[in-house]
Amino acid sequence: MGNEAIVMKDLCKDFKVLNRHEGLKGSIRDLFSRDYKTVSAVRNVDLTVNKGEMIGYLGPNGAGKSTTIKMMTGVLEPTSGEILVNGVVPYINRKKNCENIGVVFGQRSQLWWSLPLIESFKLLRDIYMVSEKDYQDMLELYRSLVDIEPILHKPVRQMSLGQRTLSDILAAFLHNPDIVFLDEPTIGLDVSMKAKIRSLIAGLNEQKNTTVILTTHDMGDVDALCKRIVIIDKGQKIYDNDIEHLKSYFGSYRTLRLKLDDDTWEETLIDESKTDIMEVINRADRQKKIRDIELIEISTEEVIKKIYEGEAS
Amino acid sequence: MTPRKLIALTRAGIMESLQFRLGTFVTLFANLIYLVLVYYLWKAIYASSGTDVVNGMTFNDTMIYLILATALFNFLEMFIVWDMSRSIQSGKIILDLLKPMTFRKYTFWSYSGSHVVSFVLTFIPTFVVVMIVTKGAIHMGLNLLWFAIATVLALIINFNIEMIVATICLYTESTWGINIVKETIVLLLSGASIPLAFFPDKLGTVVRYLPFRAVYDTPLSILLEKNGSDTISGLLSLFGMQLIWVVVLTIAGTLFWNHSVRKITVNGG
Amino acid sequence: MEKNKRGLGFYLRIYRKVLVQDLKSKMSYRADFVISTIGMIMTNLAGFITFLILFGKFPSINGWDYHHMLFLYAFSLIALTPVQCFFDNNWNLRFMVQSGDFIKYCFRPINVFFYFISEVFDVKGLGQLAFGVGTLVYAWNKIGLVVSVPIILKLLLYLLTASLFMIAIMNAAAATCFWIQGSGYVMVIMFRFKDFAKYPASIFSGIFRVIFTFVIPIAFVAYYPSLVLLDPGNVPLLSWISPALGILFFYLSYKFWMLGVRRYDFTGS
Numbered sequence: 001m002g003n004e005a006i007v008m009k010d011l012c013k014d015f016k017v018l019n020r021h022e023g024l025k026g027s028i029r030d031l032f033s034r035d036y037k038t039v040s041a042v043r044n045v046d047l048t049v050n051k052g053e054m055i056g057y058l059g060p061n062g063a064g065k066s067t068t069i070k071m072m073t074g075v076l077e078p079t080s081g082e083i084l085v086n087g088v089v090p091y092i093n094r095k096k097n098c099e100n101i102g103v104v105f106g107q108r109s110q111l112w113w114s115l116p117l118i119e120s121f122k123l124l125r126d127i128y129m130v131s132e133k134d135y136q137d138m139l140e141l142y143r144s145l146v147d148i149e150p151i152l153h154k155p156v157r158q159m160s161l162g163q164r165t166l167s168d169i170l171a172a173f174l175h176n177p178d179i180v181f182l183d184e185p186t187i188g189l190d191v192s193m194k195a196k197i198r199s200l201i202a203g204l205n206e207q208k209n210t211t212v213i214l215t216t217h218d219m220g221d222v223d224a225l226c227k228r229i230v231i232i233d234k235g236q237k238i239y240d241n242d243i244e245h246l247k248s249y250f251g252s253y254r255t256l257r258l259k260l261d262d263d264t265w266e267e268t269l270i271d272e273s274k275t276d277i278m279e280v281i282n283r284a285d286r287q288k289k290i291r292d293i294e295l296i297e298i299s300t301e302e303v304i305k306k307i308y309e310g311e312a313s
Numbered sequence: 314m315t316p317r318k319l320i321a322l323t324r325a326g327i328m329e330s331l332q333f334r335l336g337t338f339v340t341l342f343a344n345l346i347y348l349v350l351v352y353y354l355w356k357a358i359y360a361s362s363g364t365d366v367v368n369g370m371t372f373n374d375t376m377i378y379l380i381l382a383t384a385l386f387n388f389l390e391m392f393i394v395w396d397m398s399r400s401i402q403s404g405k406i407i408l409d410l411l412k413p414m415t416f417r418k419y420t421f422w423s424y425s426g427s428h429v430v431s432f433v434l435t436f437i438p439t440f441v442v443v444m445i446v447t448k449g450a451i452h453m454g455l456n457l458l459w460f461a462i463a464t465v466l467a468l469i470i471n472f473n474i475e476m477i478v479a480t481i482c483l484y485t486e487s488t489w490g491i492n493i494v495k496e497t498i499v500l501l502l503s504g505a506s507i508p509l510a511f512f513p514d515k516l517g518t519v520v521r522y523l524p525f526r527a528v529y530d531t532p533l534s535i536l537l538e539k540n541g542s543d544t545i546s547g548l549l550s551l552f553g554m555q556l557i558w559v560v561v562l563t564i565a566g567t568l569f570w571n572h573s574v575r576k577i578t579v580n581g582g
Numbered sequence: 583m584e585k586n587k588r589g590l591g592f593y594l595r596i597y598r599k600v601l602v603q604d605l606k607s608k609m610s611y612r613a614d615f616v617i618s619t620i621g622m623i624m625t626n627l628a629g630f631i632t633f634l635i636l637f638g639k640f641p642s643i644n645g646w647d648y649h650h651m652l653f654l655y656a657f658s659l660i661a662l663t664p665v666q667c668f669f670d671n672n673w674n675l676r677f678m679v680q681s682g683d684f685i686k687y688c689f690r691p692i693n694v695f696f697y698f699i700s701e702v703f704d705v706k707g708l709g710q711l712a713f714g715v716g717t718l719v720y721a722w723n724k725i726g727l728v729v730s731v732p733i734i735l736k737l738l739l740y741l742l743t744a745s746l747f748m749i750a751i752m753n754a755a756a757a758t759c760f761w762i763q764g765s766g767y768v769m770v771i772m773f774r775f776k777d778f779a780k781y782p783a784s785i786f787s788g789i790f791r792v793i794f795t796f797v798i799p800i801a802f803v804a805y806y807p808s809l810v811l812l813d814p815g816n817v818p819l820l821s822w823i824s825p826a827l828g829i830l831f832f833y834l835s836y837k838f839w840m841l842g843v844r845r846y847d848f849t850g851s
């Protein structure tokens with residue numbers, strides 16, 4: 001086995017859904033209709049992920065991110081194409097695959113609802129057959145990264161959303177899996193919890209060399225965690241490269257802000273590969289009095305927005 | 314509160330129930346099998362009894378009664394208790410409480426759509442089949458109209474029982490326990506599993522004055538013109554009983570709900 | 583890592599641990615426990631009253647007298663305990679499937695069915711067990727059956743057999759929700775079918791006899807297995823082979839359930 005954690009080739013997933021008709025009459029007609037249509041959630045995706053990488057798997061709503069993760073975790077069978085996770089075909093060897101992965105799925109807690117977190121941990125320890133030493137080491141590592149004491153003895157049902165998400169992430173890493181899939185782990189969390197979770201994930205990845213596949217709509221997560229970004233839209237891969245390259249996806253844009261005499265700011269988006277910034281400033285200086293200058297890097301968020309919008313039209 | 318809003322809710326309910334298309338057919342089919350079971354059981358009972366008429370009911374009478382009771386049961390069935398406990402657990406109840414009408418009204422009218430669907434898909438077919446098989450044993454006259462009225466009243470009584478039980482669940486979290494108690498009492502005392510005519514006299518007398526009877530037994534008695542419902546005075550006393558329970562339970566249910574709604578503690582975030 | 587290290591011992595150990603934790607957390611909901619137990623007692627009482635009302639009017643059914651019927655009734659109650667205690671989570675299946683929460687059971691390196699079922703242990707089923715045992719002992723005495731070690735072993739074996747059929751029925755009924763949206767009623771009605779398990783299957787005839795024996799095997803929930811004890815001189819072949827059939831039915835229902843998991847396409851993100 002090489003250095004690849006995940007290999008996907010030409011992966012496709014179609015769903016068959018009933019064509020629903022509108023209105024009351026439509027509903028009655030649907031009762032007998034056999035009119036199905038096919039939704040292609042994932043189309044011909046090729047992707048190779050190396051061990052220890054942290055990948056931002058991005059795309060607009062309904063792009064097919066969760067569907068891809070469900071295939072990588074072995075829950076869904078691909079319609080066609082190949083997929084190997086840690087060298088096994090997840091769909092066929094679901095149990096074996098699950099030994100070596102951890103999953104956090106949005107806001108759905110996978111812990112035992114009425115048990116205190118520590119009891120859930122102990123059960124997971126037994127289920128994954130983690131040795132007592134590895135288990136204690138992992139708890140130690142957790143303690144060094146976040147403050148887990150306040151939640152350790154709380155039943156999951158009594159936790160706040162943030163605490164629950166934190167617990168789920170800890171549970172996903174507990175058996176020291178090779179790959180962890182995080183599907184929108186920071187959805188609905190406040191800024192400080194987000195920061196806490198980001199540093200936790202970064203720390204675990206660094207210490208344990210865990211491969212992390214992260215989907216999110218928060219570019220802050222991506223900036224903080226991911227070197228490499230994969231973007232899909234309408235099921236198709238449209239970008240797969242470093243986050244640095246992303247910023248030059250549409251050329252190397254920066255925003256130039258000039259403060260004029262009347263205290264207003266004038267903004268221009270400049271593609272540095274085509275135009276020289278100094279020239280723009282000089283030209284402006286000749287026409288009006290400039291009191292202040294700011295040069296702003298384009299944010300990941302803006303680039304992503306451009307990509308999503310560009311693809312949508 | 315405009316009627317348009319209510320009709321919209323009903324319409325949405327109808328469409329939602331129709332979404333479960335296979336489920337609808339399966340339900341019909343499962344009911345049919347259930348009726349087969351009922352048929353064989355009572356056939357054996359009558360065959361062993363040696364007489365044709367027991368407690369004034371022939372085998373045919375009993376079957377018609379039980380078949381229609383099952384159909385009526387399906388038609389009236391609500392899952393308010395479960396729905397409520399689920400939406401309390403998920404926190405969704407907050408959204409329902411914020412709807413621009415009272416929660417009780419909202420719940421009632423959201424269910425009306427599925428009532429319409431199950432009336433058309435279960436009760437009417439069952440009724441037609443019974444008519445065909447028995448070659449018209451059910452009298453087709455004014456009793457149909459009285460039956461329709463009695464069914465609407467039964468619906469309201471049933472809704473109130475459900476709501477009161479669901480409200481109790483706000484206090485205990487013991488949905489299963491509360492619900493099973495309710496189901497047991499309703500099924501036994503309403504005449505849905507054994508016709509009330511078979512009850513021993515003393516028990517029968519008590520049961521006649523309880524609200525559960527007004528849910529299944531009253532509409533069916535009226536439809537089949539039993540229990541004196543073929544006379545004006547008999548009819549009036551049956552309707553009177555139903556009306557009294559409608560008023561009592563509606564008031565009690567509303568007061569109880571308004572008092573308890575403050576208790577709601579919402580789980581999760 | 584070897585492949586087969588998660589054997590029966592592993593699953594039993596996990597189950598015990600989940601069970602202990604579950605019981606611990608249940609202890610903190612004492613009110614729920616009390617109410618559920620009351621509910622359980624009430625359903626059993628209601629079932630018993632129904633039984634008494636019927637037999638108050640009819641001395642025997644299909645040649646079965648009161649005490650033999652009581653035996654069947656008790657037998658079916660005990661046979662119901664395992665499905666009640668260990669497989670109760672099946673009732674939650676359709677909600678989990680509908681909301682997509684079911685997916686969480688698929689991320690662990692253990693059997694999905696086991697993981698799902700292990701999550702709920704239902705203590706209140708034990709009340710029913712006590713009720714059933716009491717009734718069985720009473721009927722046993724009245725009929726005048728002998729007590730000996732081989733007979734008790736036989737009783738246990740056939741009780742287990744009967745419960746396998748009940749588990750199989752409920753598994754299959756629950757699993758329909760993987761294919762059919764809105765199939766919740768299937769479970770409800772199957773659970774009601776079990777009420778007919780306490781009558782001798784000889785009341786059915788023709789095609790329905792076959793259906794209730796081999797398709798919806800309620801005839802095996804009490805009738806066939808208890809014939810071994812009630813009528814030792816004259817046991818039909820089906821009674822003898824019912825343990826093997828029970829295992830087969832359970833296995834098939836398990837396979838059906840797992841097939842549903844594979845087929846289900848996990849709605850929701």
Ligand SMILES: Nc1ncnc2c1ncn2[C@@H]1O[C@H](COP(=O)(O)OP(=O)(O)OP(=O)(O)O)[C@@H](O)[C@H]1O
Nearest residue numbers: 015041060061062063064065066067847848849851
């Ligand atoms: N079980 C299903 N049945 C039918 N269609 C489905 C199913 N699951 C997903 N889809 C469709 O497949 C497409 C991709 O869905 P998916 O959940 O993978 O999107 P996503 O990228 O995770 O979106 P989001 O960011 O909103 O979570 C959508 O169009 C969705 O409607």
Ligand SMILES: [Mg+2]
Nearest residue numbers: 065066183851
């Ligand atoms: Mg998603």
